[in-house]
Amino acid sequence: MLIINGVLHTMDGPVIECGFVHVEGDKITAVGPMSALPGGIDGPVVDAAGRHVYPGLVDAHCHLGLFGNAVGFESDDGNESTDPCTPHLRAIDAVNALDRCFEDARAGGVTCVLTGPGSANPIAGQFAALKTDGRWVDQMIVSAPVSMKFALGENPKTVYNDRKETPVTRMATAAIIRENLAKALEYMDKQNKADEDPDTDMPDFDAKLEALVPVLKGELPVHCHAHRADDIATAVRIAKEFGLHLVVVHGTEAYLISDLLAQEDIPVITGPCLTDRCKPELAGQSQENPVLLSRAGVKVAICTDHPETPIQYLPVCAAMAVRAGMDEEEALAAITINPAVIAGIADRVGSLTPGKDADIVLSTGHPLDWKSKVEQVYIGGVQVV
Incomplete structure (x- = not known):
């Protein structure tokens, strides 16, 4: 052609x-x-x-295929909110490739998405990068897993407070993440010792810890849901403690610390921008967020967080950044090459x-x-x- x-x-x-x-x-x-x-x-x-x-446009963060269109609980597979630590969950096991929103994505020019579990859990599970055309998710995969989803702030607090279980504070949310990363380090150390010494037994298989090993090795990035500046700081703190490859997702108040994020060389996936301030941690929402981050030298992508903003409106979200002062080609990069680079799939798309x-x-x-x-x-x- x-x-x-x-x-x-x-x-x-x-x-x-x-x-x-x-x-x-x-x-x-x-x-x-x-x-x-x-x-x-x-x-x-x-x-x-x-x-x-x-x-083709690339949405760096959404839940396409995990929250069924106009279906409700029967097709709500984005949050396993019965356990605050679920790193072993895989997006590909929940994605409904025949959900009509994939058609909406294609109609809007969105050809690749990063989709996965939501932000109920401090450690939520594995995202996948998928093409938006196909009937069988295995044939749509660009990279899986492409990232591990963490979440800080209001969402885990709210979900588990309603259940009267931990975590109900930001401290407990961070502690759960640290605890499980520390356990995975110990698990990995035991594996390494068993590999080196034939007289040492391998640790009993643990699906959760096994899923965190590539995160600790730096092979699998952590995409951390964080809105408030203090939650972003916690994400950076934990990433430094464990040597994680961190990407901030949403970053509603990231513009308040844009210089610090630039110094740390941490990318930010901003959005969704076409929403109201529906909860306290969105109080600082600003359309200038991606503009100010980009000007500070932060690599920026723009997402829909579908279904929060319908997937087909990804270019509208980028256009809102243009209206706030971003150059048109720079805003287009935020929904093409930048998300591809951030996701490690720029050899294929973007x-x-x-x-x-x-x-x-x-x-x-x-x-x-x-x-x-x-x-x-x-x-x-x-x-x-």
Whole structure:
């Protein structure tokens, strides 16, 4: 397939005002201005004259497929709120690939999402990076697990206070995380000693601790739900104590400590922004949050937290950042290449780059113009819209 004459937002270089994208199979093979189009290319041609062409959008944090659309409890599989520590839970075991919101995602140009368990538990479980087209979740996986979900602040407090169980304070929430990380360190140490000494027995298998081992090795990032600045500080504190690879999720008050986060080189996934201040820890909500973070040098992604904000409104969330002062291409990066980099999947998605998956969107105008309409969407070179 050859897409020609489009305004290309490559996300790995400047905008190409009139360019082409060549696709072979499920990969992008060439991108450039029309003046550099090589001859002799075979295959169907898509004339994108007057259209904008950009990589499929990436939502860095949502719960797509885990909270069923218009179903209620029967399809509410995002929180195992019977145990505050559940690192062994896997998103892929709960995702309903046939939930209609996957169709909504594709219609909005969202071709890849990080989805997983919610924020009821201090340690909630394993997120997965999925393409948004498919009937069988195993065939949609880009990376699984892609991160481990932690949560601080109001959500665990509220859930377990209602149950009259621990944790009901921020101290207890942090203590549960520390306790289980310490147990996993001890478990890992016993495994290492058994590997080195044939006379030493392996520790009894523990699914929870086994799931935390790659977190402690730095192989699996921690995506930590934290809204208030003090909760963000706690996340950073724990990450330093255990050498974790930390990403802050939501970060509602992150702009208040943007310089500190920049010094620590900690990315922030901001959002959702299209919500009200529905609970106390959202009191400091500001549309300028991603703008101020980016200006401070923090790598920023923007998310919907679907279903908090419906997945198809991801570009609207980025457009809100533009209205607050962010450059258009920078805001587009926050829903394409930045989340891909933060998630460790930028070798597959996030930009129109030769060798990457042919996840491509064509729209009638700039992707962040609310009047633009998504006309065509390709995932792995196959048209899905």
